[in-house]
Structure formats: C-alpha cells, structure tokens
Amino acid sequence: MAQSSWREYRPGQRFPGVIGRTAEESTPAWPQPVRAVPGAPNVLFIVFDDVGFGQFGCYGSPIETPHLDALAAGGLLYRNMHTTALCSPSRSCIITGRNHHANGMAAITELATGYPGYDGQIPFENGFLSEMLLQHGYNTYMVGKWHLMPSEQESAAGPYDRWPLGRGFERFYGFLGGDTSQWYPELVYDNHQVEPPASPEEGYHLTEDLVDRAVSFIADAKQVAPDKPFFMNLCPGAAHAPHHVPKEWADRYRGRFDDGWEAYRERTFARQKQLGVVPADAQLSPHDPDVPPWESLTADARRVAARMMEVYAGFLSHTDHHLGRLMDFLKETGEFDNTLIMVVSDNGASAEGGATGTTNELQFFNNAPETLEESLARIDEIGGPTTFNHYPWGWTSAGNTPFRRWKRETYRGGVSDPFLVHWPSGIKARGEVRGQFAHIIDMVPTVLDVLGIEAPATIRGVTQSPLHGVSFAHTFDDDGAASRHLTQYYEMFGHRAIDHDGWRAVCPWPGPSFTEAGRPFGTPITMADLDDLDAHHWELYRIDEDVAETRNLAQENRAKLIEMISLWYMEAGKYNVMPIDGSAFERMMQERPQITRTRTSYTLRPHTQVVPAAVAPRVLNRPHSVTADVEIPPAGAEGVLLSQGTNAGGWSFYIKDGHLHYAHNYVQRTLHHVASGESVPAGRHTLRFEFEPTGAPDIAHGKGAPGRAQLYIDGRLVGHTEMPVTTPIAFNPGGMACGANPGSAVTPDYRAPFRFTGTLHSVTVDLSGDLIVDAESEIRMYMARQ
Structure with a gap:
C-alpha cells in the first residue's frame, strides 16, 4: 500500500501540522477517520424467534435445517445456553450484555409498567453492541424484528432515539413490533414506513425480503470499502406466529408428524443423545399435564394438529434455505471465514396457540378460540395469506425436548435454547459440542473479547454501566474449560428460577x-x-x-x-x-404515558403513515364516532376512509358502488356489515359512522360489547344494524390507516389497499360519547325492527 502523502491525527489531539500566514508556508494534517483494526472479523447475530431446544436438525429434530447444521458442523454447538423466556427481554440482553430487568425489559414492551425494571425503556447507559462497534470502524445493520422500545414510540411522532437508527444501527429494514404477517408485513425502512415490494400472489414472503435486504446492505458498503467490517443483527420473524410459508414447503412434511408429539419427543431425545446434545444418561422430562395425549384426540383433531406442525416445520426449513443464500453470498465475497456468526433463539417454543392451536392467533389474544370444526374447514389455508396460525402446545412441549414447559416460564423449556458459533478464521474446533453454562448476556462480552475491544466508558457522552455477562471465548478451543458464568437469575410473569x-x-x-x-x-x-x-x-x-x-x-x-x-x-x-x-x-390494559396529553378527539389525514395500535384511538367497547370530510367528484368515488386491522380482525369505513359502508371483522369468525340505503352524492359531504354499546362486554369469554352501528350522510341516518358481538381486547396487527387499507383486506368486500379515489380532507375519531340524536330517524329505525 502506497504511503499517504498527508498526516493524520486523532480528533481531540493537538494539530500536528503547520499553520502559517499562507498555504504555501503551511503543512496540512487531517483528523483520522475511524477505522477498524485490519483483519477485524465481521459479526453476524442471527436471532430466531420462539424456536425450542429440539427444533433445529443439529439438535436432534426431524425438521430439516441443513444450513444451520452446516454451521454446527463447521463450528460449535452449545447445549447449555440460556435466555430470559421471552422475546423483548432476551433481545435486550443479546444486544446490551446486561440483564433484562436492568434494561427495563421485565416483559414485552406492550406490557410495560411504571417501575425501573418494567418500563420498557432500555437506559442509554446500557449501550448496544452496535453503538460500541461504531466507535471501532464497523458498519452496523439491523434487519428484521426490533421490539426493543415502548410501543407508544413506534409512530411517526417518535421520539426516534430508541429506534434502531437511534441505537447505533446505520441501516434498518424490518418491523418494530413483536410479530407481523410474513405475507403482509408492517415494514419500516430506516425511519419510515414502507409497503412490501410485492404481493403474496407475486411470490412475496418476508423472510426472503429480509435476506435480500441483508445482502444488499453488506454489498452496498463492501463495494466501496471492502476492508470495512460489519455487524449485523438479523432477526427473522421465524418461527414466531403466524407460521406463514409457501404451501410447497409445508407439503414436504406431509404425513411426517402423524404419529404425534410423544413420538416426536422420543425420536428427538434419542437423536440428541447420539449427537451429544444431551448426556447419554439424561432422563426425558415427563409428559406435561397440560398436553392431551395424542391418542386421546379425535381423528380430525390429529389431522389439524399434524398439519399445523407440517406448516411450522416448513416455515423453519424455508427460513434455513434463505439463510443459506446469505451464507452463499458471504462465501462468494470471501467474507464467510472471517465472519463471527452466532445463532440463537430468544426463548423456548411458544404455547400461545393454546391446547388446540388456531388458524388465527388473534382469537387466542381475544379469549375467543375457534372450534375444531372451524379449524378443520380451513385446514388447506393454514400457513397461507388468509391465516394467522399457531400450532397447539403439544408441539410446543415436543419442540423443547428434552426439557419441561415452554416460553414465558423459567423451567428449562422456556430458557434453554439452541446456540451455534461459527468462525473458521478464529476457531480451530470443528463440529464440537460445548457444555459450559452460558447466558445471552455473555454474547456482547464475548464479541468484545475476541475483537480485543474494551467496553466503552461513555457512549455519546453517557457514562456506561458495567456489563453483566462474561466472555465464553475461552471455550472456543477448549472443551474442558471451566464455566465462568456461575450465577444467573430468571423472572418472567412471577415465574422464577436461579442457576x-x-x-x-x-x-x-x-x-x-x-x-x-x-x-x-x-x-x-x-x-x-x-x-x-x-x-x-x-x-x-x-x-x-x-x-x-x-x-x-x-x-x-x-x-x-x-x-x-x-x-x-x-x-x-x-x-x-x-x-x-x-x-x-x-x-x-394499563394506561401508559403518551407523548401528548390525553384526548378524546383524533384527526387523521390521508397519505400519512399507519398509526400503530399503541397510539391509535381505542375504540373497542365504548361509544365512538368516525367522521370523514370528503369531496365526491361528479363521476363518483370509492375506497377506504379509515381502517384498522387486517383480514385476521379489524374494521373498515369505506365507500363502494356509491354507497357508504362499515364492516367489523370479529376475529375472522363473523363479519358485521352495514351499508347506506342511498348513494353518497357528488360534492363535499360529512360522512359519519357511530357505534353505541347496547350491553357490557364479556371479555373472559371473548366477546366485546354488542352495539348499534349507524351511518350518516350530512347528519342524516342512512343505515343501521345491530352488532351482537365485537372484538373485545385488541387487533393484531392493529395499525389504523387513513384513506386506505394496507396489507390484507379487513373485509372481502374489496381488494386491499382500496385507496380512496375522491378527495379526503380528514377523518376524525371521537371517543367522547357525543353521538348524533335524530329522533325521527331513530323512531323509523325502531319501528322497522318490530
């Protein structure tokens, strides 16, 4: 390399050049750019979601994960890695090296409460690995699931300091919340919402999109600065619900799980012993009391459950396939051997599908589980764009083989997870199993250790707290090395443990x-x-x-x-x-501080970003009105005025065929609909929907408040219906959109996004309970019901 013709100095040091009266008699010098140590490895974290100890092929599972298995064969498989039992808490540990309560992440951010360990706000003194490596010349990329900030801060109003770009990542492409549809994801690119680049009908799937973006981020920088290392935190939605995958991938497993979850456990456990994933004298945990014996299920119930597991397995294999594309790209560019790869799951397999599983997880969250007959009727749709599916917890127990219980609990089924390390340039061992105790708070200290970097004393002027984890780099080439992490506590929803x-x-x-x-x-x-x-x-x-x-x-x-x-x-x-x-x-259900004062009136405008559920007006189980200020051209107009939710559940206020409509999709089970009895005329008009509860909700049994739905044009009642039940708790996804229905359509009455074609000035949602009183119209309505 040619010698530079200029001098450099570190920022803050004394200028080493010469400053004379003219440039002719002066000598320049430049502040030194931040550069990584030559030969520094790339760092790639791959964080799976809700994948249990017994669900990767290399951990004894019958699910095919050849690319992950190859990483294990070319590196190290750890059998004693631990997490927190839940996603946001674990992800905070992975990226900071501190315990989850110290990160304010006692649970997922949606369940934040007003205590330091529970408020969902990771302190800035707990720096992220991205922030640390920026100081050492790394490019930093976040791809996939974030879920590391209060839900109330996910809107376009910010604040943005806890978004990925506010915590040391230079680029971001993914989703901010806990889950999203793999077919119709809620996507954010850097600091703004974007629509998926294609539709499911055109072959779109989120996993493929995320890997494409991961490759492009790396390629963008490497073509300019090939020696500059990167840190990427790649967090696919897999295998969190919804378990979405192209049908051909699920069909690869047709019939493979027909013998049930007990058989899966026995086969996987035997294979784990052969692989050394568990000791040869280990005992399999007993059958869980909450899991019905496979043979106790009816033939139809077994058929549905087996299909749900086929879909899950296909989802995991499909994800492995696309990760293989990333590995191929790293090999093609010569980066693979010098990339420190760590693969982990954030917690054990999930039991959020309940005892029977569901074709729509929103039913689980709303205490409204579907019947077997309803599941069976949709068996061929499971995994496709019309579902939001999750398997039964018999498969959850099987997926955590050999351990007991599951996600959200601190038995080992919740907190003991697969963990792979691969780094050919830095680790001599190949295909070995490591049994030393470790916890995900150890990942950051280990990365800093192998890079020869001290944890920073300050980040952006904020004094940093000590790391809680310890490096396990000493185990890379020493199978007999002692564990250095001796004590680790756990707490999740009151479920406690300590190692x-x-x-x-x-x-x-x-x-x-x-x-x-x-x-x-x-x-x-x-x-x-x-x-x-x-x-x-x-x-x-x-x-x-x-x-x-x-x-x-x-x-x-x-x-x-x-x-x-x-x-x-x-x-x-x-x-x-x-x-x-x-x-x-x-x-x-606890109210949390918002960035604006509490109010009962919300005004939304078209061509703006979707309002996340956490900051959208809460319309469920209460009187409310939706009023649109529109101009209809002489030729007419159609489209959505305001919508919330997706085909899994939600509501939409729209114009179609010249008439005003409102539809409420009750957890994909019932569609309540009302249309105006007359057309919306040309010109500027006020269009209004009102909901007036006529009874109390029965939330425990999955029933929101019944009520009267009414449509108005310029204050005149033009349509009404009685809704015997509404959604009781939440929509998921639950964003509110003005002038369109992005993603999947709330109602089959139109095809999304069904953007409004007239002029929509604004839509106001009012929660004050002030409803229109039109005595004459109400008398006609009541008489019509006699």
Whole structure:
C-alpha cells in the first residue's frame, strides 16, 4: 500500500501540522477517520424467534435445517445456553450484555409498567453492541424484528432515539413490533414506513425480503470499502406466529408428524443423545399435564394438529434455505471465514396457540378460540395469506425436548435454547459440542473479547454501566474449560428460577402446570401468594446431573434450597427485579404515558403513515364516532376512509358502488356489515359512522360489547344494524390507516389497499360519547325492527 502523502491525527489531539500566514508556508494534517483494526472479523447475530431446544436438525429434530447444521458442523454447538423466556427481554440482553430487568425489559414492551425494571425503556447507559462497534470502524445493520422500545414510540411522532437508527444501527429494514404477517408485513425502512415490494400472489414472503435486504446492505458498503467490517443483527420473524410459508414447503412434511408429539419427543431425545446434545444418561422430562395425549384426540383433531406442525416445520426449513443464500453470498465475497456468526433463539417454543392451536392467533389474544370444526374447514389455508396460525402446545412441549414447559416460564423449556458459533478464521474446533453454562448476556462480552475491544466508558457522552455477562471465548478451543458464568437469575410473569454452580432452583407460577395450579397464565400475585410460594413451592435440581429437571431435591436438601432462594433475592435486588408481578392482562390494559396529553378527539389525514395500535384511538367497547370530510367528484368515488386491522380482525369505513359502508371483522369468525340505503352524492359531504354499546362486554369469554352501528350522510341516518358481538381486547396487527387499507383486506368486500379515489380532507375519531340524536330517524329505525 502506497504511503499517504498527508498526516493524520486523532480528533481531540493537538494539530500536528503547520499553520502559517499562507498555504504555501503551511503543512496540512487531517483528523483520522475511524477505522477498524485490519483483519477485524465481521459479526453476524442471527436471532430466531420462539424456536425450542429440539427444533433445529443439529439438535436432534426431524425438521430439516441443513444450513444451520452446516454451521454446527463447521463450528460449535452449545447445549447449555440460556435466555430470559421471552422475546423483548432476551433481545435486550443479546444486544446490551446486561440483564433484562436492568434494561427495563421485565416483559414485552406492550406490557410495560411504571417501575425501573418494567418500563420498557432500555437506559442509554446500557449501550448496544452496535453503538460500541461504531466507535471501532464497523458498519452496523439491523434487519428484521426490533421490539426493543415502548410501543407508544413506534409512530411517526417518535421520539426516534430508541429506534434502531437511534441505537447505533446505520441501516434498518424490518418491523418494530413483536410479530407481523410474513405475507403482509408492517415494514419500516430506516425511519419510515414502507409497503412490501410485492404481493403474496407475486411470490412475496418476508423472510426472503429480509435476506435480500441483508445482502444488499453488506454489498452496498463492501463495494466501496471492502476492508470495512460489519455487524449485523438479523432477526427473522421465524418461527414466531403466524407460521406463514409457501404451501410447497409445508407439503414436504406431509404425513411426517402423524404419529404425534410423544413420538416426536422420543425420536428427538434419542437423536440428541447420539449427537451429544444431551448426556447419554439424561432422563426425558415427563409428559406435561397440560398436553392431551395424542391418542386421546379425535381423528380430525390429529389431522389439524399434524398439519399445523407440517406448516411450522416448513416455515423453519424455508427460513434455513434463505439463510443459506446469505451464507452463499458471504462465501462468494470471501467474507464467510472471517465472519463471527452466532445463532440463537430468544426463548423456548411458544404455547400461545393454546391446547388446540388456531388458524388465527388473534382469537387466542381475544379469549375467543375457534372450534375444531372451524379449524378443520380451513385446514388447506393454514400457513397461507388468509391465516394467522399457531400450532397447539403439544408441539410446543415436543419442540423443547428434552426439557419441561415452554416460553414465558423459567423451567428449562422456556430458557434453554439452541446456540451455534461459527468462525473458521478464529476457531480451530470443528463440529464440537460445548457444555459450559452460558447466558445471552455473555454474547456482547464475548464479541468484545475476541475483537480485543474494551467496553466503552461513555457512549455519546453517557457514562456506561458495567456489563453483566462474561466472555465464553475461552471455550472456543477448549472443551474442558471451566464455566465462568456461575450465577444467573430468571423472572418472567412471577415465574422464577436461579442457576448457580450446577444447581437450579425454580419457583413456578401459577404452578408447575396450569392443570396442577388450577389457575391460568397471567394470574396476579398477592403478598399472601408470594409468602406461600417462598415457603412451600420452590423446587431444587442438581442440573449438571439432571438436565431436564426430573428429580426435585427440595425436601432432601432444604439447606441448599434456602441458600438458592436467598441468592435469588440478592440477584433480584441488584437488577431491578422487584416488584414481582405475575399479571398479564392487567399489564396490557394499563394506561401508559403518551407523548401528548390525553384526548378524546383524533384527526387523521390521508397519505400519512399507519398509526400503530399503541397510539391509535381505542375504540373497542365504548361509544365512538368516525367522521370523514370528503369531496365526491361528479363521476363518483370509492375506497377506504379509515381502517384498522387486517383480514385476521379489524374494521373498515369505506365507500363502494356509491354507497357508504362499515364492516367489523370479529376475529375472522363473523363479519358485521352495514351499508347506506342511498348513494353518497357528488360534492363535499360529512360522512359519519357511530357505534353505541347496547350491553357490557364479556371479555373472559371473548366477546366485546354488542352495539348499534349507524351511518350518516350530512347528519342524516342512512343505515343501521345491530352488532351482537365485537372484538373485545385488541387487533393484531392493529395499525389504523387513513384513506386506505394496507396489507390484507379487513373485509372481502374489496381488494386491499382500496385507496380512496375522491378527495379526503380528514377523518376524525371521537371517543367522547357525543353521538348524533335524530329522533325521527331513530323512531323509523325502531319501528322497522318490530
């Protein structure tokens, strides 16, 4: 390399050049650009979603994941990696190296509460790896799922300082919330919303799109600065619900799961022993009391459940295939060998499909599960654009083989996850299994260790907190190296555990299973409950001898149990774990501070970004009105005035065939519809929809408030209907759009996005309860119902 003809100096140092009266008698020098150490490796995190310990092929699963298996064969497979049991908390640990409560991430951001460990706002003193590596000459890319900031901050109003570009990522392409449709995703590019580049009919799928974007981000920079390393946090939606995949991928597994979840567990466990993923003398955890025996299901129930698992398996294999395209690109460009790749899941397999599974997860969230007959009628649609599907929790238990329980709980099924490391230029070992204890807070310290970088004292002027994790880089080429991470606490919705030097104590809440507890997930914890739990319900395991928590030693080793409970409380005090909160629904419904004052009137305008559900007007179970100020040209107009939700559930206020319409899609089960009895005339008009509840909601049984739906043109009643039930809790996805219905259509009455073709000045949503009173029209309406 030719010697530079100029001098450089570090910013902040004394200028080393010469400054004379003219340039002729002066000598220039330049501030030194930030450059990485020559030969520094790229860093690639691949974070799967809701993938259990027994669901990658290299972990004994019958699901085919050849590209992940190749990473394991060319690198290291860890059998003792741990997470927090939930997505946002785990992702905060992965990217900061700090514990989840210290990150304010006790749960998902949608369930934030007003305590330091629970508020959903990762402190700026807990810097992200992206922010750290920027200081050392790295390009930084975030692709896929974010879910690391309060939901109230996801709108175009910001603030943007907790968006990916505010936390050290130079580029972002993905989705901000916890899940999204793989066919119709809610996409953000850098700091603004975008529409998917194609439709499902044109072959679009989010996973392929994300990998395409990952490749382009890397290629964009490498063609200009080929020696500049990158850090990429690649977080596909797989395999979180909805389990969406092209049908041909699901069909590859046709008939492969017909023998049920017990058979899956037995086969996977045997294969895990052969692979060394579990010790040869390990015992498989017993059948879960909440999971019905496969043979107890009817033939139709088995058929539906098997198809749901075929779709899940196809989804995972499809994701592996596209990750293989990224690996091929890295090989083609000569970057593969010097890329430190870490692959992990954020928690164990998910039980959010319930005991029977669902073709529409929104039904689960709204306490309105579908019947078997409804599922069976849609069996050929499962995984396609018309569904928002999730498998039954029998497959969840199987996916976490050999461990017990699942996501949201701190038994090992919730917190022990697959973890692969691949770096040919930096690791000599190939295809070996590592058994040292580790936790995802150790990933950042390990990366800094191998790069020879100290954790920064400040980031953007903010003094940094110490990292909580420790490096496991010493295990890369030493199978016998001792674990350096000796103590790790867990807490999730009141479910608690602690690992310490080969011992494990667990205090399940509401109990070891819902069946045994007689209480559901999300039950609040009282002080009396906590006293009883600490006195009688902690369990103790010698985990280095009993990996699947099958032999409870609490009674025979009370002294060790008391020591472990005390240690849990010590760790809880360090990391903002208190107060212990077992609730879920109460947290979700809790009002949180907004960036604007509370109001009852919201004005939306066309050609603006979709308003996220967290900051959209909450119209469910209350009187409300939607008023559109429109101009209709002489030739007429049609399209959506205001919509919220998707084909999985939502509502739409629109004009079609000259008439005013309102449709409410109740969790894809019932479509309530009303149309005006007369056409909307040309000219400027006020078009209005009103909802007036006529009864109380029955939220526990999945029924929102019944009510009277009325349509008005310039204050005249032109249509009405009675809606016997509405959506009780939420729409997911639940964004509100003015002038269009992006994504999938709320109602089959039109094809999305069905943009309004007239002039739409504004739409106002009013929650004050002030409804139009038109006595004459109401008398006609009541008489018509007699």
